[in-house]
Amino acid sequence: MKQSIAPDVVIGSETRVYDFVNLYGCEIGDHCIVGTFVEIQRGAKIGNNCKISSHSFVCEGVTIEDEVFIGHGVMFINDRYPRAASDGKLQTADDWELVPTLVKRGASIGSNATVLCGVTIGEGAIVGAGSVVTHDVPAHTIVAGNPARILRST
Amino acid sequence: MKQSIAPDVVIGSETRVYDFVNLYGCEIGDHCIVGTFVEIQRGAKIGNNCKISSHSFVCEGVTIEDEVFIGHGVMFINDRYPRAASDGKLQTADDWELVPTLVKRGASIGSNATVLCGVTIGEGAIVGAGSVVTHDVPAHTIVAGNPARILRST
Amino acid sequence: MKQSIAPDVVIGSETRVYDFVNLYGCEIGDHCIVGTFVEIQRGAKIGNNCKISSHSFVCEGVTIEDEVFIGHGVMFINDRYPRAASDGKLQTADDWELVPTLVKRGASIGSNATVLCGVTIGEGAIVGAGSVVTHDVPAHTIVAGNPARILRST
Numbered sequence: 001m002k003q004s005i006a007p008d009v010v011i012g013s014e015t016r017v018y019d020f021v022n023l024y025g026c027e028i029g030d031h032c033i034v035g036t037f038v039e040i041q042r043g044a045k046i047g048n049n050c051k052i053s054s055h056s057f058v059c060e061g062v063t064i065e066d067e068v069f070i071g072h073g074v075m076f077i078n079d080r081y082p083r084a085a086s087d088g089k090l091q092t093a094d095d096w097e098l099v100p101t102l103v104k105r106g107a108s109i110g111s112n113a114t115v116l117c118g119v120t121i122g123e124g125a126i127v128g129a130g131s132v133v134t135h136d137v138p139a140h141t142i143v144a145g146n147p148a149r150i151l152r153s154t
Numbered sequence: 155m156k157q158s159i160a161p162d163v164v165i166g167s168e169t170r171v172y173d174f175v176n177l178y179g180c181e182i183g184d185h186c187i188v189g190t191f192v193e194i195q196r197g198a199k200i201g202n203n204c205k206i207s208s209h210s211f212v213c214e215g216v217t218i219e220d221e222v223f224i225g226h227g228v229m230f231i232n233d234r235y236p237r238a239a240s241d242g243k244l245q246t247a248d249d250w251e252l253v254p255t256l257v258k259r260g261a262s263i264g265s266n267a268t269v270l271c272g273v274t275i276g277e278g279a280i281v282g283a284g285s286v287v288t289h290d291v292p293a294h295t296i297v298a299g300n301p302a303r304i305l306r307s308t
Numbered sequence: 309m310k311q312s313i314a315p316d317v318v319i320g321s322e323t324r325v326y327d328f329v330n331l332y333g334c335e336i337g338d339h340c341i342v343g344t345f346v347e348i349q350r351g352a353k354i355g356n357n358c359k360i361s362s363h364s365f366v367c368e369g370v371t372i373e374d375e376v377f378i379g380h381g382v383m384f385i386n387d388r389y390p391r392a393a394s395d396g397k398l399q400t401a402d403d404w405e406l407v408p409t410l411v412k413r414g415a416s417i418g419s420n421a422t423v424l425c426g427v428t429i430g431e432g433a434i435v436g437a438g439s440v441v442t443h444d445v446p447a448h449t450i451v452a453g454n455p456a457r458i459l460r461s462t
Contacts, residue, residue, distance in 0.1 A: 002312060004156065004173045004190070019312045020174055020328055020345075022190040022208070031398050036312070036330040036347050037174075037363075039190050039208045049393040054330070054347045054365055055191075055383070057208055057226045057265070067393035072365045073383045073422075075209070075227045075265040077283055082262050085203040085221035090185050108390050111365070111383040112422040112440075114227075114266040114284035129385055130422035130440035130454055132266075132284035146284055146300045146454045158310060158327045158344070174328055176344040176362070191328075193344050193362045209345075211362055211380045211419070229363070229381045229419040231437055236416050239357040239375035244339050268381075268420040268438035286420075286438035300438055300454045 012048065026058070029066065053111070061100040061117065068103050071111035071129060076101055078117045104139065126154055166202065180212070183220065207265070215254040215271065222257050225265035225283060230255055232271045258293065267302075280308055320356065334366070337374065361419070369408040369425065376411050379419035379437060384409055386425045412447065421456075434462055 002019040005011075009023045012030035017023070021034060025042025028034065032046060035054035040046070044058045047066035052058065054072050061078040064070070078098050086095045099117035103109065107121045110129030121127065121137045128144030128151070137143050142151045156173040159165075163177045166184035171177070175188060179196025182188065186200060189208035194200070198212045201220035206212065208226045215232040218224070232252050240249045253271035257263065261275045264283030275281065275291045282298030282305070291297050296305045310327040313319075317331045320338035325331070329342060333350025336342065340354060343362035348354070352366045355374035360366065362380045369386040372378070387404050394403045407425035411417065415429045418437030429435065429445045436452030436459070445451050450459045 019330060020191075022173060033398070037191050037209070037328075037345050049396070049398045051392045051398070055209060055227075055345070055363060055381075059226075067391075067396070069390045069392035071383070071385075071390065072367075073209075073227060073266075073363075073381060075225070075283070077225070077265055081280060082223045082225065082264070083221075083260070084205045084223035084262070085260070088203070088221070090187070090203045090205070106391070106393070108392070110390070110422075111385055112266065112381075112420065114264075116283060126389060128440075129383070129424055132282075174345075176327060191345050191363070209363060209381075213380075227363075227381060227420075229379070229437070231379075231419055235434060236377045236379065236418070237375075237414070238359045238377035238416070239414070242357070242375070244341070244357045244359070266420065268418075270437060286436075 018054070035072070047105070061098045062103070063100070064103045065105040065107075067106045069108040070103075071109055071113065073112040074109050074115065075113075076115050076117075080117060107137075110144075124154055172208070189226070201259070215252045216257070217254065218257045219259040219261075221260045223262040224257075225263055225267065227266040228263050228269070229267075230269050230271075234271060261291075264298075278308055326362070333368075343380070355413070369406045370411070371408070372411045373413040373415075375414045377416040378411075379417055379421065381420040382417050382423070383421075384423050384425075388425060415445075432462055 004022045006024035010027040015032040017034045018036040022039040026040040026044040028046045029048035040058040041060045043060040046064045056074040102120045104123040106124040109127040122139030125137045126142040131148040132146040134147040158176045160178035164181040169186040171188045172190040176193040180194040180198040182200045183202035194212045195214045197214040200218045210228040256274045258277040260278040263281040276293030278294045279291045280296045285302040286300040288301040312330045314332035318335040323340040325342045326344040330347040334348040334352040336354045337356035348366045349368045351368040354372045364382040410428045412431040414432040417435040430447030433445045434450045439456040440454040442455040
């Protein structure tokens with residue numbers, strides 16, 4: 001058995017899921033591809049016709065609309081100041097605030113990009129590979145760098 | 155069988171290890187979480203109440219104290235100028251010098267961060283997501299960027 | 309069964325492949341090491357005496373010569389402007405142009421580096437950890453940063 005897919009995962013029709021994935025509590029639309037070594041957490045939602053490439057992590061609080069490309073090794077974030085422990089004990093879900101992220105229709109996020117929480121990546125926008133997204137990305141723009149800045153329109 | 159855990163791994167009590175991990179020769183404390191797609195190498199030591207998030211790599215020579223948060227896709231390094239081969243043959247452990255790294259109590263390292271070898275990340279420090287840490291990080295500071303620079307105190 | 313290795317993969321003699329890999333349609337030379345959580349795609353070619361470290365992704369169109377070190381979490385790219393869908397349908401191989409990348413003999417690519425497509429990394433060059441390579445890297449130089457710039461000769 002090369003996959004960990006919890007019984008509560010909703011996967012649409014004609015969606016292909018590769019080996020060595022860890023999916024739980026998430027919804028994935030129709031006609032998607034989910035690559036190897038991908039983890040998608042509880043509460044994450046992925047639309048139709050999306051590609052989630054290998055080695056990427058989609059956390060709780062992330063909503064990905066239709067026709068979005070997520071490159072390889074992309075990391076989403078949902079906690080602004082993560083800590084392992086509070087008062088000498090491992091943190092639980094009660095100890096931190098989930099900050100959501102939205103990736104709008106037709107956007108593309110390049111490989112090894114990091115997307116901080118609380119941002120919206122606009123429709124059709126392109127995030128360059130290796131970028132660190134710290135602010136909203138306007139629709140139909142290309143951003144790149146650390147921190148990511150607008151290069152031009154698509 | 156969804157895990158590779160060598161018989162010589164020491165794992166503390168109430169530590170949860172997810173699927174698709176590769177652990178060998180390492181020590182992990184009590185009450186930790188080790189996420190999916192994590193590799194922890196021989197000689198690495200991890201304290202109590204730590205979270206080692208998915209897709210991260212902890213190499214030989216890394217010591218992580220208690221209550222440390224390691225985000226997703228974090229890569230540690232132990233060789234300053236890695237090479238595949240010497241004199242036309244694949245390198246062995248005798249061909250390079252291991253440079254240690256220390257992450258002190260309560261520090262947090264953001265997702266997709268890269269931590270070069272020979273650094274100490276101070277107590278309670280926060281390394282921003284996507285940062286490349288090339289120098290020591292003082293205790294209770296927040297650093298970010300490539301290379302990582304101090305933004306402010308925590 | 310902890311590996312996904314397609315029957316069409318060519319693996320040389322004395323090459324060691326770790327658990328949790330996804331290999332298909334690729335050629336790997338002799339005396340190599342392929343780490344955990346590595347994906348190597350159809351058409352990728354890897355020479356002799358190479359190390360492909362954990363969590364790395366080598367895509368179609370990438371040629372890696374002999375004695376090359378690929379760090380952990382390194383992502384190659386073969387599509388300049390990736391999109392998930394065209395005309396409302398998931399893209400197929402006919403919808404985009406593959407742009408090749410060449411890593412020459414004895415080069416080293418640091419962990420978490422991102423290598424954009426269409427570049428040549430010269431003989432013996434070193435790409436610093438966490439770098440984003442957007443242009444050719446001259447032989448025997450060290451580059452680092454986002455975007456990667458020449459620091460000095462090796």
